[in-house]
Amino acid sequence: MNDVIKVKIEKVEEILKNSHYNVYIPYGKGKDGKYELLSEKTSLPREAGEHKKISLPPKAIIFRKDEIIFKYRRVEDGIKLEENEFDNIEMIIFGIPPCDAHSFSVLDAALIDDYPEPLYFEKRKKFGIIGMACSRDGKFCFCTSVGLTPHSEKGSDIMIYPYGEFFYLKKVNNNLDKLWKNLEGFGIHVDDVEFERIIKKYDFSPNNFIFSAEDIVEKLNESFESDYWKRFSEACISCGICTYLCPTCHCYDIVDVGDETGGRRVRTWDSCQFPEFTAETSSYNPRMEAYKRQRQRVLHKFLYFYMNKKMFMCTGCGRCIKYCPVSINIAECVMRLGGVYEE
Amino acid sequence: MRDYARETEELKRVCMDILKDVDNIVAWIGDILRPYPSLLSEDNLNEIVWSPFCASSTVTYLKKHKNELLKKNIGIVVKDCDLRALNVMFQENVFDREKIVIIGMRCDGVANHLFFEDVMYVHEIKSDDKFVYVNGKMVEWSELLHTCCNTCTYSYIETKYVIGEYMRKKNNDWMHLSKINDMDYDNRRKYFIKIAERCIRCYACREICPVCTCLECAVDPIERKISPKTTPHQKTSRATWIFREKSASENIFYLLMRAIHMSGRCVRCGCCERVCPMAIPLMDIIDIVNKTVIEKYHYDAGRDPLEKPFLTFYSEKDPEDDMEGCI
Amino acid sequence: MNGMKFEPKIVAFVCNWCSYAAADLAGVSRIQYPTNVVNVKMMCSGRIDPLMVIDAFIRGADGVLVSGCHPGDCHYIHGNYLARRRLYVLKKLLVGIGIETERFRIEWISASESQRYSKVIEDMVKDIKRLGPLELSHGDEK
Numbered sequence: 001m002n003d004v005i006k007v008k009i010e011k012v013e014e015i016l017k018n019s020h021y022n023v024y025i026p027y028g029k030g031k032d033g034k035y036e037l038l039s040e041k042t043s044l045p046r047e048a049g050e051h052k053k054i055s056l057p058p059k060a061i062i063f064r065k066d067e068i069i070f071k072y073r074r075v076e077d078g079i080k081l082e083e084n085e086f087d088n089i090e091m092i093i094f095g096i097p098p099c100d101a102h103s104f105s106v107l108d109a110a111l112i113d114d115y116p117e118p119l120y121f122e123k124r125k126k127f128g129i130i131g132m133a134c135s136r137d138g139k140f141c142f143c144t145s146v147g148l149t150p151h152s153e154k155g156s157d158i159m160i161y162p163y164g165e166f167f168y169l170k171k172v173n174n175n176l177d178k179l180w181k182n183l184e185g186f187g188i189h190v191d192d193v194e195f196e197r198i199i200k201k202y203d204f205s206p207n208n209f210i211f212s213a214e215d216i217v218e219k220l221n222e223s224f225e226s227d228y229w230k231r232f233s234e235a236c237i238s239c240g241i242c243t244y245l246c247p248t249c250h251c252y253d254i255v256d257v258g259d260e261t262g263g264r265r266v267r268t269w270d271s272c273q274f275p276e277f278t279a280e281t282s283s284y285n286p287r288m289e290a291y292k293r294q295r296q297r298v299l300h301k302f303l304y305f306y307m308n309k310k311m312f313m314c315t316g317c318g319r320c321i322k323y324c325p326v327s328i329n330i331a332e333c334v335m336r337l338g339g340v341y342e343e
Numbered sequence: 344m345r346d347y348a349r350e351t352e353e354l355k356r357v358c359m360d361i362l363k364d365v366d367n368i369v370a371w372i373g374d375i376l377r378p379y380p381s382l383l384s385e386d387n388l389n390e391i392v393w394s395p396f397c398a399s400s401t402v403t404y405l406k407k408h409k410n411e412l413l414k415k416n417i418g419i420v421v422k423d424c425d426l427r428a429l430n431v432m433f434q435e436n437v438f439d440r441e442k443i444v445i446i447g448m449r450c451d452g453v454a455n456h457l458f459f460e461d462v463m464y465v466h467e468i469k470s471d472d473k474f475v476y477v478n479g480k481m482v483e484w485s486e487l488l489h490t491c492c493n494t495c496t497y498s499y500i501e502t503k504y505v506i507g508e509y510m511r512k513k514n515n516d517w518m519h520l521s522k523i524n525d526m527d528y529d530n531r532r533k534y535f536i537k538i539a540e541r542c543i544r545c546y547a548c549r550e551i552c553p554v555c556t557c558l559e560c561a562v563d564p565i566e567r568k569i570s571p572k573t574t575p576h577q578k579t580s581r582a583t584w585i586f587r588e589k590s591a592s593e594n595i596f597y598l599l600m601r602a603i604h605m606s607g608r609c610v611r612c613g614c615c616e617r618v619c620p621m622a623i624p625l626m627d628i629i630d631i632v633n634k635t636v637i638e639k640y641h642y643d644a645g646r647d648p649l650e651k652p653f654l655t656f657y658s659e660k661d662p663e664d665d666m667e668g669c670i
Numbered sequence: 671m672n673g674m675k676f677e678p679k680i681v682a683f684v685c686n687w688c689s690y691a692a693a694d695l696a697g698v699s700r701i702q703y704p705t706n707v708v709n710v711k712m713m714c715s716g717r718i719d720p721l722m723v724i725d726a727f728i729r730g731a732d733g734v735l736v737s738g739c740h741p742g743d744c745h746y747i748h749g750n751y752l753a754r755r756r757l758y759v760l761k762k763l764l765v766g767i768g769i770e771t772e773r774f775r776i777e778w779i780s781a782s783e784s785q786r787y788s789k790v791i792e793d794m795v796k797d798i799k800r801l802g803p804l805e806l807s808h809g810d811e812k
Contacts, residue, residue, distance in 0.1 A: 030457065031622035034541075050460075055620045065543055065589045139463060207463075235379045235404060239547035241620050257586040266588050269543065276563065281578075283569040322457075325551050325618035326379040326399050523766055532768030536807065561721060584725060592728045592807030596721075599763065603720045606759045631766035635759055657751035659741070663758060663776075670766040 003171035005187030045095040050138030057247035062123035073262040099317035101131035102155035103247030131156030137206040140318030151202035209331035216338025233291035235326035240271035242320035368418035380404035402553035422450035424612035427645030428553035447500035449507035452492035491613025548615035607653020678732040678798040687745040689737035691781035703788035716749025772797035
């Protein structure tokens with residue numbers, strides 16, 4: 001029996017607005033967008049898809065570009081340290097497509113599984129994910145090539161399938177149990193037959209960059225010395241756009257900000273595409289050239305992470321391709337090295 | 344009517360001509376809606392692309408690969424603003440004039456490729472003074488143009504090799520700065536701090552800029568300039584202006600630094616604002632400097648490769664008034 | 671904070687040969703002027719990098735004064751001419767982003783003009799007290 005109910009859209013909006021959660025919704029379009037709080041002035045998105053995705057990935061909400069670790073201040077008799085305090089506010093992100101929802105599973109595998117990164121862990125514990133099935137793909141999307149579909153529930157705690165004036169909600173796990181019980185009170189249970197009919201609306205596949213990431217892992221493993229990397233990266237300007245806009249990239253730097261009177265230690269975003277990412281104290285830099293950095297980015301996402309965690313560090317959202325200033329295309333690269341074009 | 348397919352063919356012919364003197368040409372290749380700069384030689388000349396979507400500057404490509412490419416003579420395909428950027432590079436002795444063969448493309452403006460997001464395959468692009476026609480679909484220039492192209496005034500490419508014709512009338516009255524002029528100081532500060540908080544310091548604006556050539560940027564950490572001979576004392580006593588944190592204060596420094604370092608060098612190509620992933624209105628800040636340099640000092644960046652760079656000379660009659668808060 | 675009146679913090683970049691001598695002379699002559707200013711001695715106003723002015727503002731200065739020899743009298747001949755060009759462009763930029771004209775002053779003060787130096791400081795402190803603290807990056811906490 002599927003745990004699926006249907007609730008009128010306005011009712012879901014009312015329940016969420018009156019709940020104690022801080023509900024984040026993608027607001028605006030493309031590069032102008034941001035994650036806004038649901039309030040009297042804003043309303044829930046009715047659809048998810050390329051037309052509703054914003055350039056900033058949802059990781060920016062709990063894996064912020066700057067996060068204070070501790071603060072210090074010089075006082076009369078020494079230095080006073082203040083650890084960062086976390087509030088108890090529970091958060092929910094609402095209305096992100098499967099490519100963005102699944103990115104949190106990837107981030108958890110990287111930042112929590114082996115040893116929890118304390119700041120991310122604290123926020124992740126209080127973060128619920130309500131994903132929404134994608135109704136429109138874009139010309140840079142390729143989620144189906146990395147094991148997702150426009151209606152995949154991977155990564156979501158509750159999955160929504162909009163249909164007409166209803167949100168069809170599916171309970172994926174127990175994380176948002178209390179909210180689910182609240183919604184159930186206003187919902188009608190949906191049987192398997194009706195649910196199959198609803199899913200058909202979302203049963204399509206993006207038509208670009210079609211490949212199977214699993215099948216080409218072997219070829220990627222042999223591609224390190226290939227000449228292709230130089231050609232692929234020749235236009236690369238080594239900005240940080242592909243890594244900062246990627247929903248699964250999670251590299252960071254820890255810097256001390258301040259002076260002798262006071263300051264703070266901050267965890268801040270870093271990018272493997274900056275030349276100084278691998279600069280060593282001796283002054284040697286193993287990745288001085290752009291093609292070495294791009295090679296590391298592609299292999300990290302499609303080979304090394306898969307070998308360690310059995311999942312790809314790429315959800316096929318297409319942001320890196322869409323917003324790259326020089327149109328570098330990671331899907332094309334992987335297809336070419338994986339021999340997909342020769343078939 | 345401009346037919347870009349025809350202009351591309353003409354460009355190929357000119358390139359074949361030039362390839363007698365040079366081995367390589369820097370030009371755009373790739374998808375018609377999203378071309379990118381690359382190196383062309385006789386073997387892959389057929390991949391060359393010319394369309395109103397040729398956004399990223401070829402001068403940026405040349406600057407990034409300067410060391411290998413400028414050992415011999417090289418050709419480069421440039422639009423109006425790229426030619427000015429090239430002139431700035433000549434003025435500052437970054438490139439050697441003798442080594443570069445220039446093919447000028449008369450540009451009516453660069454169109455936003457995201458407008459045609461739903462178009463999978465382009466087989467025809469044309470334009471006239473008012474519209475761009477992609478696969479027959481007609482769109483007004485004013486809907487597609489970026490801030491800098493909308494306020495461009497450059498229509499004077501007269502290089503030895505030149506292709507295309509200007510159709511769109513170009514004019515700049517700095518109206519896009521009037522919204523800042525109309526704000527009082529408090530609102531200007533709020534506007535600017537909101538911009539600074541949004542920035543994620545990806546440095547795309549700096550890397551894509553055709554005139555940003557410093558080997559060691561003022562805001563990069565010192566790692567770029569150390570060698571095995573650098574002593575520990577030298578490493579620790581090198582000051583850095585800002586921290587790596589992406590907070591408002593550090594971002595304000597970065598944005599103002601870019602603007603002030605562009606005085607008399609910015610060619611208003613608009614690449615920085617176009618590539619910004621957070622849609623930060625960078626030209627609102629940099630144009631404050633551009634307007635001052637053009638209107639008060641009567642200096643036009645990159646018009647003449649033999650001219651001196653703006654900040655290296657002075658006049659005894661340099662203005663000292665500040666028009667009380669107007670920009 | 672309620673009982674305390676706002677005391678502006680002013681950074682003055684002064685050239686060694688003219689303006690610093692003027693400040694020195696003001697001190698020796700026991701001229702009274704507000705203590706809100708920190709003098710930073712540069713050898714020439716031409717040494718002043720616009721980034722220094724920006725740095726001063728983002729690290730908490732409420733006002734910045736740049737002072738050098740009179741144009742034509744620079745100890746190094748051209749320094750102040752070059753400074754004049756880049757600093758007035760910088761001033762326009764700062765005005766555009768919301769830093770009032772009274773906060774960033776460019777003056778030419780010769781070695782004997784100690785009275786003028788103290789008057790400039792007095793006027794700046796008065797103007798900036800009226801304008802209030804700058805708080806350019808109030809989004810941060812230190």
